[in-house]
Amino acid sequence: MEMNYDENTLRQLEQELNVQILPGTEVMADVGTHHFVKASDRVLVPQPSNDPHDPLNWNKFWKFSAMTCATTVSFTQGFGPLALAPMFPQLIEAFDSNLTDVVQFTGIAILVLGFSNFIWVPLSTSFGRRPVYLLSTLVCFGSAIWRAKAQSYGSFMGACVLNGIGAGPAETIQPSVIADIMFLHERGTYNTLYFVFYFGSLMVGPIIAGPMASTVGWRNFWWLYVAMLGVTFFMVLFGFPETKWHRMHPDELRALEASSDPSSKEQFTIDTKDNDPEKVDSSASMPDLSHTATSQRDPYLGKGTPSKQQFKLFQPNANPFKSILIDIWVPWKLFAFPIVEFASFVVSWSASSFLTLNLTQSQVFAAPPYNFGSTVIGFTNFAVLVGALIGLFTAGPLSDWISMRATKRNNGIREPEMRLPTMIPYVLIMILGNFIVAFGYQHGWSWKVIVIIGYTCAGIQVAALPAISSTYAVDSYKPVSGSIFVSVTVNKNVWGYGFSKFITPWTIASGYVPAIMTNMSLITLWCLFGIVFFYYGKTFRSWSRDSKVHRM
Numbered sequence: 001m002e003m004n005y006d007e008n009t010l011r012q013l014e015q016e017l018n019v020q021i022l023p024g025t026e027v028m029a030d031v032g033t034h035h036f037v038k039a040s041d042r043v044l045v046p047q048p049s050n051d052p053h054d055p056l057n058w059n060k061f062w063k064f065s066a067m068t069c070a071t072t073v074s075f076t077q078g079f080g081p082l083a084l085a086p087m088f089p090q091l092i093e094a095f096d097s098n099l100t101d102v103v104q105f106t107g108i109a110i111l112v113l114g115f116s117n118f119i120w121v122p123l124s125t126s127f128g129r130r131p132v133y134l135l136s137t138l139v140c141f142g143s144a145i146w147r148a149k150a151q152s153y154g155s156f157m158g159a160c161v162l163n164g165i166g167a168g169p170a171e172t173i174q175p176s177v178i179a180d181i182m183f184l185h186e187r188g189t190y191n192t193l194y195f196v197f198y199f200g201s202l203m204v205g206p207i208i209a210g211p212m213a214s215t216v217g218w219r220n221f222w223w224l225y226v227a228m229l230g231v232t233f234f235m236v237l238f239g240f241p242e243t244k245w246h247r248m249h250p251d252e253l254r255a256l257e258a259s260s261d262p263s264s265k266e267q268f269t270i271d272t273k274d275n276d277p278e279k280v281d282s283s284a285s286m287p288d289l290s291h292t293a294t295s296q297r298d299p300y301l302g303k304g305t306p307s308k309q310q311f312k313l314f315q316p317n318a319n320p321f322k323s324i325l326i327d328i329w330v331p332w333k334l335f336a337f338p339i340v341e342f343a344s345f346v347v348s349w350s351a352s353s354f355l356t357l358n359l360t361q362s363q364v365f366a367a368p369p370y371n372f373g374s375t376v377i378g379f380t381n382f383a384v385l386v387g388a389l390i391g392l393f394t395a396g397p398l399s400d401w402i403s404m405r406a407t408k409r410n411n412g413i414r415e416p417e418m419r420l421p422t423m424i425p426y427v428l429i430m431i432l433g434n435f436i437v438a439f440g441y442q443h444g445w446s447w448k449v450i451v452i453i454g455y456t457c458a459g460i461q462v463a464a465l466p467a468i469s470s471t472y473a474v475d476s477y478k479p480v481s482g483s484i485f486v487s488v489t490v491n492k493n494v495w496g497y498g499f500s501k502f503i504t505p506w507t508i509a510s511g512y513v514p515a516i517m518t519n520m521s522l523i524t525l526w527c528l529f530g531i532v533f534f535y536y537g538k539t540f541r542s543w544s545r546d547s548k549v550h551r552m
Contacts, residue, residue, distance in 0.1 A: 022541045023550045024416045024476035026184060043412075045184040046247060048301055055181040055243045057304030062241065063181055067190065069240035070177045073133050074194060075201040076232045077140055077170035080147075080163050080225050081109040082355075083205030086378040087213035087221070088362045094218070095153040100504055103359060105160045107500030112164030113171065114493025120168045121482040122327035127314040128242045129177055132169055134313070137236065139166030141229040148222035170198055171492075172485035175474060179481045180243035185400060187474070188419065192396030192467040196388045199354065199462050203385040206358065210378020241306035242315055330549065331486035334477070338540045339416075340487055342533055343473035345526040347466040348492035352499050352519055353434060354462040357384065357455060359503050360512070364441050372447075383451045387459020391426070395464035398422050399471065416475035417537040419468055420530045426464040427527045431520060433457025438516035465527065472533075476541055480549045 021027070026045045048056035055066070084091065084105050091102045124132040143166055146159035178190045212221040309315075317323060334340040361380060365372040372380075399422040406418040436454035439445070470488060474481045499519075506515045533540070544550075 019413055020538075020542070022538060022545050024541050025538075026414045027412060044301075045414075049247070050300065052300040052304040053307040053310065054300070054304060055245050055306075056183065057300040057302070058181065059303055059305065062304075062306055065239045066177065066181055066241065066243055067193075069236050070129075070133070070174045071194065071197045072232050072235055073137060074170045074174050074198045075204075076225075076228050077136065077167040078198050078201035079205045079228065080140065080144060080222075081113060081160070081167055082106055082202040082358055083209040083221070083225075085358050085362055086206050086210030086374045087218045089366065089374065090213045090218045091156075095156065097153055099363065101153070103500055103504055105157060106359065107497045108157060109160040109164040109167075110493045110500065111497035112161050113167050114489045114496075116165045116168035117172045117486040117489050118328055118331070119165075121172050121331075121486050122324040124169070124173055124176065124244070124482060125327045126317045126320045126323045128244045129173055129180070130236070130240055130242045130310075131314040132173060133236045133240060134233065136166050136169045137229055137233045141226060141233065142166075144222050144225040144229060148219045148226065168489075170201075171489045172482055174198075175470065175485050176482040177243050179474060179478055180245060184414070184475070185404065188399035188403065188467070188471055189396035191471045191474070192392055192399070192463060195467040195470075196392035196463045199351070199459075199466075200385055200388050202354070202358070203381045203388065203459065206361075207378045207381045207385070210374040210376070214374040241310040242312070244315065327483060330480055330483040331490065334480065334483055334487045334549070337477070337544055339476050339533065339537060340473050340484055342526070342529055343469040343484070344488045344491040346469035346523075346530075347488050348495045349519065349523040349526055350430070350462055350465040351492050352495060353430060353523060354384065354458055355496055355499060356503065356516055356519060357437065357458055359500055360441065360507065363504065363507070364512075365447065369444050370447055380447075380451045380455060383455035384459035384462075387456035387461075388463040389459075390456070391460045391463025391467075394460075395422065395426065395467055399468055415538060416472050416541075417534050419472050419475070420534045420537075422468050423465060423527055423530050426461050426468075427524065429457045430461035430465065430523060430527075433461065434516055434520035434523075438513045438520070441512035441516070465523075469530075472537075476537075477544075477549055479551070483549075 019025075027043065044056075046056070048054055051057065055063075058066070084102070088099060088102050091105070092098060095102070120132050120136060123135075140163060143159050143163035146162060147156060150156035150159055174194045175191060178187055178194065182190050208224070209218070209221050212218070212224070335344075361377055362374075364370070365377050365380065399419050402422050403414060403418040407414040410418075433454050433456070436445075437450060437458070440450035440454060470485070473484050473488075477484060503515060
């Protein structure tokens, strides 16, 4: 519910539509005397303000610039932690170690990465997305130098820990940026774009790391990573203005109405970036919404630009410690919300399907009957990348299209659950891919079948299922989108760390089928809960309709 209705207007809309409007439910069409700002014939959710600096009003250049920079950060920060798989043989030799121990370079980085967001997300909420992107990129920059210079197992492990700390924002901040600058009907596509580039970085890293490790040495890979992070830092510095923007909640509007005289009310509304002081008066008749009227209500829609304040290193906060403490607590609170728990489990186990490939590819393809070198093992990740691109070009648009079709059939009322049927084809693709990889590994099938079909299916599902399920959670609890991804990331990375601990000894002892099929069965189980949420998700949302998370 991002329209900022006051209580009386909300009741009027419910009566006219004969529907219960809960957090997450959005009115996507004019209702009676209630009219909204539109683009073409589509109601915009959330409603933009009439301030030219509102990120929702930014012109195409600045939205593209912000999204490009955010996507670049997600890509470069995710590029390092899982790039190690093809260079495991060189790391074993360099540090006089064994496969089980060097796999922990990846496992520890994953674990630390998840919990680091208890630092980064509160900072982004208190001081903005921009300072978090800048500082975290510098931390990754330092860790990459450390990795390139490490001379012992312990030193390299320390660099992995630091990399995990710095790379945390890659998993949490961009979905908040998307919610800051994109309207509801655009988010499915952009969230899929985010997941493709983030998970794509985990695929491209090994593709590059393998050939570099076998030709110019594994240390030079980390110097390349240093250069990438340096470019990213300057992109954010000059091309990413602050996107965090306060939009007044109906409670604030009621408090304003009760405590302010008309003149101060108007000034307060302008100062807090809200778009129309008439919203506090539910009896006021909104104007007819022709394109001309829409332009008059928001003359800056698609024409706005960032202010100088939005390019400062951080945004001021009157109560930073209070907001930080709240943001540390909220992710734990969200684990009690069924929708967030559903998204966490789908994302976690879908990602673990890809992690399985990352952690086993050297173990399988370096041994007979394949006997591949590091370069060829790295190149197998091209199939996963192609699959992710297929997911990008299908899942986001398909999710938005299915939601819009369902909205039209529902008289212009959108429910977050309308996205969930999009999961069906991708669950089937996930099952197919896991069957091929598990039995192909176990029985020594042709690498062409394993890689071209199995790895491609893994890439498709890892781009699609996390994007659909997490967008569903964000649509339901948009004010805490950053905290949602902390919950998701902690759940995902704790499981990923545990998986990295037991996957190698398990496959050595029992073969690949039990491990991979067990993981596939768990993914299928969590996805099947989508049926429950499709029919009863609104009931679950009603349980938390009065929660404070909707007023953050």
